[in-house]
Amino acid sequence: MPTTAAPPDAAAPCTLRERKKQQTRQALHNAALTLVSAHGLDGVTIEQICADADVSPRTFFNYFTSKAHAALGLDSVEVPERSAAWFEQADGALVDDLCVLIAATVPLSQDRRRMKELLVLRPEMSSTVMQWMAESRQSLLSVVGTRTDEQTARTAVTLVMSALSEVAHRDTVRSNDELAERLRAVVGEMVALAS
CATH class of the missing domain: 1.10.357 (Tetracycline Repressor; domain 2)
Structure with missing residues (x-):
């Protein structure tokens, strides 16, 4: 019989720690999307994105590889x-x-x-x-x-x-x-x- 269930990662229960990580990621994405839309990619720094998301700049690279990736949520x-x-x-x-x-x-x-x-x-x-x-x-x-x-x-x-x-x-x-x-x-x- 063919396997149709989703991979286990898709259905894994979301712990409190995972929810907090998702919230931080979403805050960084929202801040980057707003700032890059208003000022362009070159007009925004990672520090500005982090300040708007209320996280430290060291945290940024735990979630995204670049400002562009953060703005696009990729x-x-x-x-x-x-x-x-x-x-x-x-x-x-x-x-x-x-x-x-x-x-x-x-x-x-x-x-x-x-x-x-x-x-x-x-x-x-x-x-x-x-x-x-x-x-x-x-x-x-x-x-x-x-x-x-x-x-x-x-x-x-x-x-x-x-x-x-x-x-x-x-x-x-x-x-x-x-x-x-x-x-x-x-x-x-x-x-x-x-x-």
Whole structure:
């Protein structure tokens, strides 16, 4: 019987410590998004972002690799070990399982509208999104390659990451399960168009 459950990291209970970490991350993201929207990336310092988020500058790099990543709310995408192990053992269709893996790995933004506005207002931020997508692909390729050959892995990751890009332009997604379903739907649309 195919495995359809989400990777364990997606369903893990949220401890008080984890909630506090999420709150700090969200405060840094909100501050960076507001400041970069108003002043541009070069017009803002990490110290200003941290002051607005009420955290120390040393804390910043525990959550984000750059001001641009903080403004866009993008974490570096590394597939957690437990999620990678789930994917390796899953026995559903490769692309379906990849949709679930990506949905469990990609951070969900609660303020997608503001992020879209930032990209329109500050088009120089688009390069950060493109770099993030490329890094995400690389991280996913090593995991997907455990179940198939390299060429199939590249094709599957490219397909689902393209679907992710399309889903990002549509309505806000509120949960990992909803993201997985939307990814499957967009992949289905792509396949139908190619037929």
